[in-house]
Amino acid sequence: MQSPLTAILLCCVTVAAAQAQDGGERAPFVTTPDEVVERMLAFSGTREDDFVMDLGSGDGRIVIAAAQKFGARGLGVEIDARLVALSRENARRAGVAGRVAFEEGDVLTADLRRATVVTIYLLPFLIDKLQPKLLQELRPGARIVTHAFAMTGWKPDRTETMRIAKRHPGQGDESRIFLWLVPAQVRGSWQGRDWRLRIAQNFQEIEIEGEAGGRPLAIKQAKLEGTALSFSGEGFEFRGRAGTGRIVGELKSGGTAAPLVLTRR
Template sequence: IDLGSGDGRIVIEAARKFGARGLGIELDRALVEKSRASARSAGVADRVSFVEGDVLVSDISRASVVTVYLLPALIRKLQPRFIEELEPGTRIVSHAFALTSWKPDRVETVRISRPHPGQGDESTLFLWLVPADVRGLWTGSAAGGEWRLRIHQNYQDIEIEGNAAGKPLAAAKASLSGREIAWEADGMRFRGRAEPGGRIAGELQTAKRAVPLVLIRAR
């Protein structure tokens, strides 16, 4: 979904070059009509659609990729919806303007071969992956004992502490990418997935063996 799709070029090029299906949402009716005509000319009208609408209230929940080239004031209003309505792992790509207090997972600066009048010859793109909500207390059992872990979360940045099989645990390395979660602590390494319904499941690798570890959200 391209929010504020303008003349439709992002959605059309994604369909033409990569076979993607896409939706452009644009407030300007004339630009919507122009986008539809361009899609027909490019031969991708069967894979893309353009609608006249307000990006602040339009349904975005089905998107696997969201692209935005909007002023910071609009992006700030959209940011809570990205977290609340998009599935974990959904990619958000913003041109020129970053989200507030949410550090990007990747930043790319690209050269523009034919800039518009008044435009520079470089452009910055920001990428975020929507993180699963893993904050809170999690419990389970593995490696000969009960586990109680508390996860502190700020978007994709996480810290993990608690008790693992009777021993204090503080993860030195913890990462979250979409639903994929990992940490290392005290000679153990965990790789797993935050599943819908409050469940983290994966494999715990110790010095001697690998065992399954399932954690359930307590509160």
């Protein structure tokens, strides 16, 4: 028997495929239950200084809740002009029209650079197309929360499954949400003092190999969270921050601590 989510997904895919035939790259309009909206925003740590973008913003509920309940500012991008008009009206009624805006447009061409939090409830075929754009345009440390669907090939930083207390159209008994912290781009070769590192990266997952003083480093643990980079091995530990072309931090080794700056080779 199909689970409610599978049935909804199949229905959504059929609708999306039908819409794709007339040239649009669309996912259908199904709203996120309010209790899940609130959890998605709390899950991403949304605060007053955040700029929240909902990609495929439907009736505007996520951006409106971000302003009303979390004090943030935000922008919804929505392809359907009627839903954009409805969202503006909903924002006015909620008393947050001065803090949020809604733009008619395609998420695949929207400018994401202002966003510190991005929320997404779209079908996987659109999420796949958005992934490279999210990495390219969002700054390290930005948070992405997806509802129901994960990113292809990226490991989420956190996930949560919540039971839905109230019945909601197009929704089963549970919702799954995923948090993704945009990592700094550290893939490549780095050098500082007599240290040489090569970093392999897939989203926030990293593997580091290298040498110090001409001797190979056995790195046992390596972690990247936004711009915070740490790694350690036998007798040493590094903690620092990755910026554009530089990794700056402190190296503890042999009972002493000293700064270590790595630049791209």
